[in-house]
Amino acid sequence: EDKVVQSPLSLVVHEGDTVTLNCSYEVTNFRSLLWYKQEKKAPTFLFMLTSSGIEKKSGRLSSILDKKELFSILNITATQTGDSAVYLCAVVGVGETSGSRLTFGEGTQLTVNP
Amino acid sequence: GAVVSQHPSWVICKSGTSVKIECRSLDFQATTMFWYRQFPKQSLMLMATSNEGSKATYEQGVEKDKFLINHASLTLSTLTVTSAHPEDSSFYICSAVYRVRDQPQHFGDGTRLSIL
Numbered sequence: 001e002d003k004v005v006q007s008p009l010s011l012v013v014h015e016g017d018t019v020t021l022n023c024s025y026e027v028t029n030f031r032s033l034l035w036y037k038q039e040k041k042a043p044t045f046l047f048m049l050t051s052s053g054i055e056k057k058s059g060r061l062s063s064i065l066d067k068k069e070l071f072s073i074l075n076i077t078a079t080q081t082g083d084s085a086v087y088l089c090a091v092v093g094v095g096e097t098s099g100s101r102l103t104f105g106e107g108t109q110l111t112v113n114p
Numbered sequence: 115g116a117v118v119s120q121h122p123s124w125v126i127c128k129s130g131t132s133v134k135i136e137c138r139s140l141d142f143q144a145t146t147m148f149w150y151r152q153f154p155k156q157s158l159m160l161m162a163t164s165n166e167g168s169k170a171t172y173e174q175g176v177e178k179d180k181f182l183i184n185h186a187s188l189t190l191s192t193l194t195v196t197s198a199h200p201e202d203s204s205f206y207i208c209s210a211v212y213r214v215r216d217q218p219q220h221f222g223d224g225t226r227l228s229i230l
Contacts, residue, residue: 034218042120042207042221043158050216088157102148102209102219104157 002027002093006105014113017079021108023089024071031092031100033065033072038086038107046074046087079112086110117141118210120222128230129200135193135225137208143188144210148219149181152205164191198229 003026013019025033032050036043047056049065049072056063060079065072076083086107094100117140125133137147146165150158162183164170170183180202185191191210195202205226209219 032216032218036221042224045218045220048218100146101160101163103160106157 002091002101002103004089004091004103004105006087006089006108008108009106010109010111012111012113013079015080017112018075018077019079019110021074021076021087021089021110022071023073023105025089025091025103025105026070027091027093027103029094030067031094034090034092034102035063035072035074036088036090038088039084043088076110079110081112081114084110084112116210116220118144118208118220118222120208120225122225123223124226124228126228126230127198130197131229133195133198133227135195135206135208135227137191137193137210137222139189139210139220142210142212144191144212145188146211147185147191148209148211149183149191149193150207150209152207152224158207161193195227198227200229203227203229 005024007022034048035046047063052067060077063074086109088107089105090102119138121136149161151161152158160173161176162170162172164183164185166185166188172178182194205224207224209221211217211219
């Protein structure tokens with residue numbers, strides 16, 4: 001069974017701090033790892049990672065994948081109150097009978113205080 | 115970017131009612147759509163995978179007759195919760211993707227279902 005574990009589950013920081021969110025996984029026939037941000041509604045897409053060691057960057061957010069050690073990190077620098085959300089890590093694997101599927105971690109609840 | 119529209123965003127209805135939720139991909143053709151359920155403070159749980167023109171594949175423990183899924187076109191999938199009961203109250207989210215293996219899923223805004 002595919003498994004995605006995120007840590008920490010909850011994090012409270014002050015504006016301006018830098019945070020690192022962790023995601024480790026076990027999946028059959030790994031295809032890609034995705035990061036999403038979920039506020040009050042459905043998740044919004046942040047990054048899709050398929051290759052090891054190549055950093056993806058978007059503004060203050062960046063992410064990298066290590067396929068040997070089976071983990072990814074999401075960094076947020078100079079955090080703002082608007083970064084407060086649940087950050088979800090998900091992995092796409094291809095099962096023999098189930099086809100391609102997305103397995104989510106529990107998420108990290110990030111709270112940025114002013 | 116890819117846009118997925120989900121409707122309605124909130125439904126409140128009596129026990130025993132059937133409720134239909136629509137999921138549309140607005141600017142791309144979705145060969146595959148997924149339906150998830152999310153309980154408060156928990157992550158998304160996949161209910162079923164729907165490929166256009168074929169029967170949905172349900173996850174273990176999800177009742178096919180309870181949660182009817184139709185994916186009749188490349189831009190529309192529907193989830194019907196039949197004879198809904200209070201335990202079916204939840205946040206239902208759909209996602210759509212053109213090519214599952216190498217493109218990210220894009221999510222609708224979700225439907226909050228409350229059964230009285």
